[in-house]
Amino acid sequence: MKPVRVGICGLGTVGSGTVNVLVRNREEIARRLGRSVEIEQIGARRDNPACDTTGMNVTRDIFDVANNPDVDVLVELIGGYDTAKQLVLTAIANGKHVVTANKALIAEHGNEIFAAAREQGVIVAYEAGVAGGIPAIKALREGLSANKIQWLAGIINGTGNFILTEMRDKGSPFADVLKQAQELGYAEADPTFDVEGIDAAHKLTILASNAFGIPLHFDKAYTEGISAITPRDIQYATELGYRMKHLGIARRRGDGVELRVHPTLVPAKHLLASVDGVMNAVLMEGDAVGQTLYYGPGAGSDATASAVIADILDVARLLDAPTAAVAPLGFVESDQQIPVLPIDKIHCSYYLRLHVSDQPGVLTRVTEILSHNGINIDALMQKEVREGDGCADIVILTHETLEAIMDTAIIELEQLADVTGSIIRIRVDHLEM
Numbered sequence: 001m002k003p004v005r006v007g008i009c010g011l012g013t014v015g016s017g018t019v020n021v022l023v024r025n026r027e028e029i030a031r032r033l034g035r036s037v038e039i040e041q042i043g044a045r046r047d048n049p050a051c052d053t054t055g056m057n058v059t060r061d062i063f064d065v066a067n068n069p070d071v072d073v074l075v076e077l078i079g080g081y082d083t084a085k086q087l088v089l090t091a092i093a094n095g096k097h098v099v100t101a102n103k104a105l106i107a108e109h110g111n112e113i114f115a116a117a118r119e120q121g122v123i124v125a126y127e128a129g130v131a132g133g134i135p136a137i138k139a140l141r142e143g144l145s146a147n148k149i150q151w152l153a154g155i156i157n158g159t160g161n162f163i164l165t166e167m168r169d170k171g172s173p174f175a176d177v178l179k180q181a182q183e184l185g186y187a188e189a190d191p192t193f194d195v196e197g198i199d200a201a202h203k204l205t206i207l208a209s210n211a212f213g214i215p216l217h218f219d220k221a222y223t224e225g226i227s228a229i230t231p232r233d234i235q236y237a238t239e240l241g242y243r244m245k246h247l248g249i250a251r252r253r254g255d256g257v258e259l260r261v262h263p264t265l266v267p268a269k270h271l272l273a274s275v276d277g278v279m280n281a282v283l284m285e286g287d288a289v290g291q292t293l294y295y296g297p298g299a300g301s302d303a304t305a306s307a308v309i310a311d312i313l314d315v316a317r318l319l320d321a322p323t324a325a326v327a328p329l330g331f332v333e334s335d336q337q338i339p340v341l342p343i344d345k346i347h348c349s350y351y352l353r354l355h356v357s358d359q360p361g362v363l364t365r366v367t368e369i370l371s372h373n374g375i376n377i378d379a380l381m382q383k384e385v386r387e388g389d390g391c392a393d394i395v396i397l398t399h400e401t402l403e404a405i406m407d408t409a410i411i412e413l414e415q416l417a418d419v420t421g422s423i424i425r426i427r428v429d430h431l432e433m
């Protein structure tokens, strides 16, 4: 059979890994596919010492690749929005299939890109964009396709998980660990995407679209990052038997779906609690299978290349197939009617930390507010005065309640004369196994 001819755009961390793995595993890949995968052209601003492109056709203009009639599959690894979107749409218009690792592009412009792909009968595949090397999209699309997915929860940003792990284990300052993650090639070009939860929200948007058959609703996802997490809360959480994790959670409710990314306390004994460093994990519950868990490297050069190339192989298997066979891989048939619930409509348990003046009766005044809002307390811990300000920390774990009710209770608590500053609120999820 004729080789499959790919054009790779972008030769950074993922692009160089893709070239390296394609070259290194050339024979293995050909054996699995029954035909070889050839790098027809590379579009790169500059050479990258991390990969050897000697003898390869390298252009400085990535649009040469999108317009190259000898390229069957364009692999977009430049990142970003505008140029990447133009590149992908040009490739689609030219009848090329597209493989991308760009979750920002898919989460925010995917509805439009998939519509263009559908029109042309080509595939847009994006496994590398979600949870790096883990075949998470493949699991939803293929392995779990018999199920109604009830919910999924995942650690889906490698940089953020790496930072939380290093802060907890080594007490390293936030900024130092972030710098390390950047040097290791884990972080986004703009690392605020990692630490403010935007990258995780991109990935959650894509997972939820695949899981529930809904359009990509990035603008409706609730997004909170890890930049405000303090070593003190990590410590208190540990004392209470929990681990601080940055989770993306998508859950079906009777009235819509929850779509939210935020720091979350998970029981220390839960499998997700021991997912550390750059590792990612996605837990999915289907009505037939129950829970399944997918674990692996969420970022990095070769690990991400592994998913990029798996997509190339999936596309290659369908290269000569009729359009009807191509469609399910590239686009999600979506139900426009299922609303994404606003954050104040979610139900969950909470960790609250209050800095209070160490006065008699303060605990009663605090618990009274929770009680008249109908919020049950699960655990309560008072910590000694720390800062010489005559104050103490009260840490409370609550039972499940509606977020809107918790919002009201927090406002009332902050109005108490005993309470200093803002109350720290962290959501808790027991991820019932």
Ligand SMILES: NC(=O)c1ccc[n+]([C@@H]2O[C@H](COP(=O)([O-])OP(=O)(O)OC[C@H]3O[C@@H](n4cnc5c(N)ncnc54)[C@H](O)[C@@H]3O)[C@@H](O)[C@H]2O)c1
Residues within 6 Å of the ligand: 009, 010, 011, 012, 013, 014, 015, 043, 044, 045, 046, 060, 061, 062, 077, 078, 079, 080, 083, 101, 102, 103, 104, 128, 129, 132, 185, 186, 187, 188, 189, 298, 299, 300, 301, 304
């Ligand atoms: N790094 C990871 O571990 C990882 C994992 C999963 C997904 N991703 C995604 O993969 C994509 C690439 O990420 P990366 O980490 O390899 O980034 P990177 O910055 O290392 O590489 C991007 C490369 O594209 C090149 N580029 C940008 N615009 C270009 C243009 N107009 N013409 C030619 N070259 C251009 C840059 O010079 C750079 O070499 C992003 O969408 C990112 O979100 C990265």
Ligand SMILES: N[C@@H](CCO)C(=O)O
Residues within 6 Å of the ligand: 129, 130, 131, 132, 156, 157, 158, 159, 160, 186, 187, 188, 194, 199, 298, 299, 300
């Ligand atoms: N910056 C991303 C890359 C993988 O998508 C992360 O750290 O998870």
Ligand code: NA
Residues within 6 Å of the ligand: 127, 128, 129, 130, 131, 132, 133, 134, 135, 136, 137, 307
């Ligand atoms: Na993946």
